[in-house]
Amino acid sequence: MGKPVAMTGNIAVANAMRQINPDVCAAYPITPSTEVMQQFASFVADGKVDTELVTAESEHSAMSACIGAAAAGGRVMTATSANGLALMWEMLYIASGNRLPIVMTVVNRALSAPINIHGDHSDGMGARDSGWIQIYSENAQEAYDNLIQAVVIGQHRDVRLPVMVGMDGFIISHSIENLELLSDQEVKDFIGEYLPLYPLLNIKQPVTYGPLDLQDYYSEHKRQQAEAMKLAKPVILKVAQDFAALSGRKYGFFETYRLDDAEMAILTLGSSAGTARFVIDRAREQGVKVGLIKLRVFRPFPMKELQAALGHLKALAVMDRCDSFGAAGGPVFSEVRSALYDLSPHPAVVNYIYGLGGRDLGIAHIEQVIRDLQEIRQTGCIRELLTYLTVRE
Amino acid sequence: MLSREEYHSGVKEAWCPGCGNFGILNAEKRALVELQLAPEKILIVSGIGQAGKFPHYLRCNFFNGLHGRALPVALAAKLANPELTVIVHNGDGDCYGEGGNHFIHTIRRNPDITCIVHNNKVYGLTKGQASPTSDKGFKTKVQPYGVIHEPLNPLALAISLDCSFVARGYVGDLQFLAELIKAGIQHKGFALIDILQPCPTFNRVNTFRWYEERVYHLEEDREFDPKNQLKAFHKALEWGERIPLGVFYLHPKPTMEEQIPALAAGPLYRQKIQPSKVLDIMEELSALS
Numbered sequence: 001m002g003k004p005v006a007m008t009g010n011i012a013v014a015n016a017m018r019q020i021n022p023d024v025c026a027a028y029p030i031t032p033s034t035e036v037m038q039q040f041a042s043f044v045a046d047g048k049v050d051t052e053l054v055t056a057e058s059e060h061s062a063m064s065a066c067i068g069a070a071a072a073g074g075r076v077m078t079a080t081s082a083n084g085l086a087l088m089w090e091m092l093y094i095a096s097g098n099r100l101p102i103v104m105t106v107v108n109r110a111l112s113a114p115i116n117i118h119g120d121h122s123d124g125m126g127a128r129d130s131g132w133i134q135i136y137s138e139n140a141q142e143a144y145d146n147l148i149q150a151v152v153i154g155q156h157r158d159v160r161l162p163v164m165v166g167m168d169g170f171i172i173s174h175s176i177e178n179l180e181l182l183s184d185q186e187v188k189d190f191i192g193e194y195l196p197l198y199p200l201l202n203i204k205q206p207v208t209y210g211p212l213d214l215q216d217y218y219s220e221h222k223r224q225q226a227e228a229m230k231l232a233k234p235v236i237l238k239v240a241q242d243f244a245a246l247s248g249r250k251y252g253f254f255e256t257y258r259l260d261d262a263e264m265a266i267l268t269l270g271s272s273a274g275t276a277r278f279v280i281d282r283a284r285e286q287g288v289k290v291g292l293i294k295l296r297v298f299r300p301f302p303m304k305e306l307q308a309a310l311g312h313l314k315a316l317a318v319m320d321r322c323d324s325f326g327a328a329g330g331p332v333f334s335e336v337r338s339a340l341y342d343l344s345p346h347p348a349v350v351n352y353i354y355g356l357g358g359r360d361l362g363i364a365h366i367e368q369v370i371r372d373l374q375e376i377r378q379t380g381c382i383r384e385l386l387t388y389l390t391v392r393e
Numbered sequence: 394m395l396s397r398e399e400y401h402s403g404v405k406e407a408w409c410p411g412c413g414n415f416g417i418l419n420a421e422k423r424a425l426v427e428l429q430l431a432p433e434k435i436l437i438v439s440g441i442g443q444a445g446k447f448p449h450y451l452r453c454n455f456f457n458g459l460h461g462r463a464l465p466v467a468l469a470a471k472l473a474n475p476e477l478t479v480i481v482h483n484g485d486g487d488c489y490g491e492g493g494n495h496f497i498h499t500i501r502r503n504p505d506i507t508c509i510v511h512n513n514k515v516y517g518l519t520k521g522q523a524s525p526t527s528d529k530g531f532k533t534k535v536q537p538y539g540v541i542h543e544p545l546n547p548l549a550l551a552i553s554l555d556c557s558f559v560a561r562g563y564v565g566d567l568q569f570l571a572e573l574i575k576a577g578i579q580h581k582g583f584a585l586i587d588i589l590q591p592c593p594t595f596n597r598v599n600t601f602r603w604y605e606e607r608v609y610h611l612e613e614d615r616e617f618d619p620k621n622q623l624k625a626f627h628k629a630l631e632w633g634e635r636i637p638l639g640v641f642y643l644h645p646k647p648t649m650e651e652q653i654p655a656l657a658a659g660p661l662y663r664q665k666i667q668p669s670k671v672l673d674i675m676e677e678l679s680a681l682s
Binding site: 028029030031034037038041042045053055057058083112113114115 | 441445457458459460461490491493516518519520522523525534535536537538
């Protein structure tokens with residue numbers, strides 16, 4: 001058991017980076033993730049890490065520098081938010097297409113316009129098809145734990161994919177919470193020595209990254225990326241198992257709460273799970289059979305596992321902290337609902353889009369969701385497939 | 394007669410006490426009053442940073458976009474309606490860092506817009522990292538041993554690109570700054586006004602006192618001729634003991650909008666649509682196929 005410490009999510013993540021001691025970090029400041037790299041810069045200056053810190057002139061350049069350093073054979077990390085991630089967009093594909101296991105903290109924040117600096121999942125969800133593994137965190141402890149696991153997942157020989165670890169802007173990044181840090185030695189041993197595949201710096205074995213790849217081989221390379229995502233699934237579980245042995249903290253593709261005997265459930269990502277748990281406890285006291293599922297890994301998407309976990313439900317509310325304009329619903333809803341389609345019978349699934357731009361999700365909102373679920377449970381009818389929660393209209 | 398009050402937006406400024414931005418806002422209002430520019434004829438475009446907030450505090454049209462991306466928006470707006478007075482407010486990180494490429498290529502295009510850069514030589518909005526104009530050795534929390542890179546010299550860069558109006562102001566010299574802004578707005582073509590602006594919170598080096606000991610007006614040098622590109626470039630390199638203020642370079646030349654034939658008959662919104670002309674072209678094309 002580690003010693004409890006009080007830290008913000010950003011400082012916890014910066015400490016994980018200190019313990020990981022990456023070879024290269026390249027970054028550009030953007031609210032609310034700035035503090036991660038700022039704190040890490042202090043570790044660099046104080047000689048606590050051996051990292052080469054590159055202060056770039058944009059996020060596009062920051063990710064480009066990360067890619068160069070990773071191709072050279074380094075263990076590479078960075079952090080960003082919102083439009084920073086959006087500006088990295090084309091480089092995200094270069095990182096994943098070249099199979100470079102860069103690990104990035106994404107302090108999730110709403111995208112402009114209009115400008116908003118607060119937490120939602122628009123940035124991460126916008127990058128969901130970029131070939132990066134995506135892990136979402138509920139609190140500072142999870143952001144810290146997930147980042148350490150991300151390093152081991154990404155660098156695994158079967159995977160070799162970049163990983164982004166999300167935490168909700170301000171709600172997690174700037175709130176002080178109690179958490180436990182592993183010892184520096186424990187982290188060092190857990191992540192192991194980084195052995196790059198085909199490093200550019202190995203002058204005895206010259207290699208080429210990203211050359212022209214037309215109709216002849218491009219499809220095969222993309223197919224390999226899809227395969228790597230599939231192979232990442234057992235790796236994610238194995239790494240979580242090893243991490244549990246080390247820390248006592250258990251992780252999987254998702255976490256369930258009072259779900260086994262539930263007839264209805266709420267599925268959410270990130271910090272809102274805490275509020276949902278509280279409301280579910282209160283509903284349970286009144287005999288309402290409702291549970292929670294908190295999705296941790298969104299890429300690779302745990303379709304089969306979700307089928308097994310949710311198949312017994314009568315009604316499910318999927319909470320999206322992001323809209324997918326003009327789509328069937330939010331991005332999480334669309335995929336969860338699709339995962340349940342093959343089950344017969346399958347639960348009625350409804351979608352709630354909430355908390356955009358940091359709008360608070362309160363107890364009353366989740367109570368409303370539970371009331372809606374009860375109605376669906378009783379009547380068997382869905383009145384509204386998609387509801388915008390926490391919005392004036 | 395437009396008074397200063399006509400330009401008050403009523404939005405409370407979210408800048409630190411003592412921020413140089415207050416001086417820029419003040420000088421710009423003075424310039425606008427003197428020019429008697431109606432608020433509805435003005436468009437302010439900004440990016441992200443402390444300068445990005447600027448248009449919120451001024452009553453006129455405004456577009457607050459993304460970090461580094463004010464210039465392309467401003468250029469497009471100017472082309473869409475050349476009758477607008479387009480003023481860009483961005484910062485040193487905004488314009489010279491993330492927006493560096495836009496800066497170079499907007500100068501090449503020479504649209505009639507005024508590009509005002511709030512140069513405090515530090516990232517203010519993200520709380521004190523080195524910017525592209527931070528001097529070598531400048532210490533921050535991210536660069537605790539000092540910046541190791543050469544600072545970007547915006548004036549020398551703009552002069553080398555034959556930018557049609559290149560000036561430097563200083564917020565401690567308010568009337569002079571107002572005159573520069575006025576001249577920049579009146580100038581036909583791309584006008585760069587780099588404004589030296591202390592950041593009392595995150596830049597403890599380039600303070601009001603630091604600038605007061607160094608700045609002087611270019612006019613003090615009787616020999617100086619802003620029409621001479623090489624002399625202007627030479628002056629632009631002067632930094633340290635003495636820092637010149639004023640118009641460094643002036644090269645009137647055709648603007649981008651003047652060179653676009655479609656705009657010769659005025660802004661597009663005032664031009665009549667003539668379907669007969671389009672029909673002629675369509676017939677010609679269909680005859681080809």
